[in-house]
Amino acid sequence: MPDFVSCPDARFDPCDALADALAGALADAGLASDIRGMRPMADTGLAHTHVRLARDTIDWVARLPKQSQMGLPAEENLAYQAACFARAGPSGHTPALHGVLPPSAALPRGGLLVSAVRGRPARLPEDLPAIAEALAAIHGLEVPAEEDRAPLRSPADPWRAMREEVAQQAQWLGHASLSREARAQIEQELAALPERLPPGPGTAPRLISFDAHPGNFLITDSGRAVLVDLEKCRYGLPGFDLAHATLYTSTTWDLHSRAVLSLEEVAGFYDRWRSTAGLAGDTASLLACRRAMWLWSLTWCAKWRAQHGRARDAEAAGEDWSAELSDDALVAHVRDRVDHYLAPATIDRVSRELLDLRLALDA
Missing domain, CATH: 3.30.200 (Phosphorylase Kinase; domain 1)
Known part of the structure; x- marks a missing residue:
């Protein structure tokens, strides 16, 4: 948002x-x-x-x-x-x-x-090229030597680190009051994640946002996209950011930038990033990152649903998803989105899009 x-x-x-x-x-x-x-x-x-x-x-x-x-x-x-x-x-x-x-x-x-950034919320699909260019600029920054990357996360194997993070969040699936069908669908998608990515273009770590959904961008009067929320940056795979910018679970999250993108619009976004960043990204790796980012979002939804009813942390330390920390209207909005994304029909929709997008990207 x-x-x-x-x-x-x-x-x-x-x-x-x-x-x-x-x-x-x-x-x-x-x-x-x-x-x-x-x-x-x-x-x-x-x-x-x-x-x-x-x-x-x-x-x-x-x-x-x-x-x-x-x-x-x-x-x-x-x-x-x-x-x-x-x-x-x-x-x-x-x-x-x-x-x-x-x-x-x-x-x-x-x-x-x-x-403070003087700008308006992103509008989709018209601002997709500007968002692709902003991400390309971030991903194109020089990567420091390993010993100079702290305090930002810089896992030796970014793909394995993502799988582990998703698996950790997936522990909340059993506490999120999921329907039997939704639980089975998510488990099936988790099983489809490859153990490792094949070596090749797009698998070298770059600086990434890891929170690049469209609601986190403002568009200036000159048309430049500015990413305003940077608390989760790390050295990882650009495919995670590209996914987060265009997944259904991202583009329909925010009230100001909500939109449902077509396959052609998503494929065009990836093409714009490829041409602007000058970074290669093979279709198989980009789609694997897309599935992983979607599953990260789904398992986060399960974790939030399980945890948001807790009292706020009186010690103000670490992670805290208590609804007491936010306005009632915001909590209601998040609950609505979480319920929608964890619904079997929505899970099926995104799963089918993953299959169709492979053809669109190859074309």
Whole structure:
């Protein structure tokens, strides 16, 4: 979901605890002198609260974590996210990082300060070429030597790491109140994942977002796509990002950019990325990554369904999908999407698309 869509009617109450905490953190960091005002932004994501900071020059956005999707303690989570913005910044398609607010009693998970992006939510399919170009720019960045990639994840075998992550989330399938048919369908798709990818084009690790669904992009007046949510970057397979940008479970997630893409539109997106990135990607590997990313999304849905009813973590440490952390309207939206994606008819739809897409890409 888009991170920087403002909420024009939202204002801080003068006694709002979050406003006081943020003002204090900015003062402590020596970053308060040119802040002219604060405005909370719409609650559109499960991982952050966003506050727009008005400045005389370019406005900033304070990204205040609700949790760590990477399962990290507060300080490590901030360091990881800061590294995501710093590494992706040279692409020209991400917000600039301006500061880090360390965790405190008032802000238990701290925060990041990034440039506010003036733009509109992505519209599909018309903005697919711009999204493909943005991802190509990120994937085309120079990859550091292995010893310099920390703190970002950089598994020796990105495919195996993805399989393990999907398998870990799949442990929640038995706790998600799935229908018998849906459970069987997902298990069948999991079994279809290859043990390893054949060596060849597209299997070398690159910097990837791992959260490249269209709702995380804003489109500037010049038509440039900007990826605004970077907390899960890693060195992995670009095919995961390409899948996340165009899967049915991604393009129908966000209210602002919701669309159902045709096979021709998806194939055109892949072709645009190939021609722009100058990176090879054979069809078999790209489709394997697409299936894996879809299964990652499905198993995440199962995990969220099983966990969102829990009370929020009082220690504010690590991963936390409690519905208490988000507005009721956002939770209702997520529940609707999760129910839809875990329905047998939807699973069958995406499975059939995977088969049909092979022909479209080869053509």
